[in-house]
Amino acid sequence: MKQRHIAPALIVLLTSNLAQGAETRTADNTPSHERPMAIERTDEQHARDWGLSSKEWVRYRALMQGPLGIYSPNIDPLTALGIEARSEQERQRYAELQVQAEAHRVEKLLAYQRAYDDAWQRLHANMxxxxxxxxxxxxxxxxxxxxxxxxxxxxxxxxxxxxxxxxxxxxxxxxxxxxxxxxxxxxxxxxxxxxxxxxxxxxxxxxxxxxxxxxxxxxxxxxxxxxxxxxxxxxxxxxxx
Missing domain, CATH: 3.40.30 (Glutaredoxin)
Structure with missing residues (x-):
């Protein structure tokens, strides 16, 4: 049986394609040592959104892995931490944070509702x-x-x-x-x-x-x-x- 020889140019092309494929897999499958950094950044952002520290967000995540997460899977972080507060000081802190967050949310909601009502009156006043x-x-x-x-x-x-x-x-x-x-x-x-x-x-x-x-x-x-x-x-x- 004759041996088939691959031209040098084809070898280069195949090597290049394999390298590109490897790069694609690397891009799609981020190495495990980089993943914790990405998750940590995301958790920090979530924590900031709720006025919490990174440790408090980790505790919230841990609580949601237990009975609280089963009984109330859609509970917000402040309520979860407030319910499971370990001291009266913690409970008061989360209650105040939740009042502030809710007031801010309602303020934005009402501002948009006013804008919506104004737009309706301008565009469809008689409808x-x-x-x-x-x-x-x-x-x-x-x-x-x-x-x-x-x-x-x-x-x-x-x-x-x-x-x-x-x-x-x-x-x-x-x-x-x-x-x-x-x-x-x-x-x-x-x-x-x-x-x-x-x-x-x-x-x-x-x-x-x-x-x-x-x-x-x-x-x-x-x-x-x-x-x-x-x-x-x-x-x-x-x-x-």
């Missing part, structure tokens, strides 16, 4: 946010709840929310409904309103308005579960009995 099929063309756009109106915050899958809303509708008063879990989906609100029996004529006249919550309930910071019937009194939002 209603949510329309019931039977409401007709005279449907009034959703308006923010004012001093003279009651706001009711509800969830879609909440029997008590349905009952409270229908009770308010039966009184004949004007009120604004905010669906907390609407996911900015008009169809979800329409389906909910039709399911529980919101009167399209009341929606048409503006006596009842249907709105996406868009973070409003969270921004009020009121205690208790939904449904929540609230009214603004003296510049402060208060739950109504």
């Amino acid at each position: 209603p946010r949510v329309i019931l099929p039977d409401a007709g063309p005279a449907f009034s756009p959703a308006t923010p709840a004012g001093n003279e109106r009651i706001a009711v915050f509800v969830n879609d899958a909440c029997a008590a929310c349905d009952q409270t809303t229908l009770r308010l509708q039966a009184t004949g008063m004007e009120f604004d409904i905010y669906v907390v879990d609407s996911r900015a989906d008009d169809a979800r609100i329409r389906a909910w309103a039709q399911r529980i029996g919101i009167d399209p004529a009341k929606v048409r006249s503006g006596q009842v308005t249907l709105n996406h919550d868009s973070g409003r309930w969270l921004s009020l910071g009121l205690p208790g579960d939904l449904p929540a019937v609230v009214r603004q009194v003296g510049g402060q939002w208060q739950r109504q009995p």
Whole structure:
């Protein structure tokens, strides 16, 4: 059998290709001694985002590997560390950090909501946010709840929310409904309103308005579960009995 000889030029080409392949594998499969540095940088960034030290972030990660992570897999770092605080001083520290973080988050949320509302008024001032099929063309756009109106915050899958809303509708008063879990989906609100029996004529006249919550309930910071019937009194939002 004759031996096949590979030309020198082809040897160079094959060597180059193999080298490139090795470089690609190296790029895709970062050597293990470099990985801890990358993870450490990421953890430090996460820690800074929550106002924590690197050691506190490591402790949070360790806690999430235990029972806490099983019972509450989506719990935030500050709550996790606060629940598992080893002293009253630690508990107080995480509570203060969480209040600051939540206040900052709500501030950004409300700033964006104001920008969104302004944009809606500029671009679609005459277009209603949510329309019931039977409401007709005279449907009034959703308006923010004012001093003279009651706001009711509800969830879609909440029997008590349905009952409270229908009770308010039966009184004949004007009120604004905010669906907390609407996911900015008009169809979800329409389906909910039709399911529980919101009167399209009341929606048409503006006596009842249907709105996406868009973070409003969270921004009020009121205690208790939904449904929540609230009214603004003296510049402060208060739950109504």
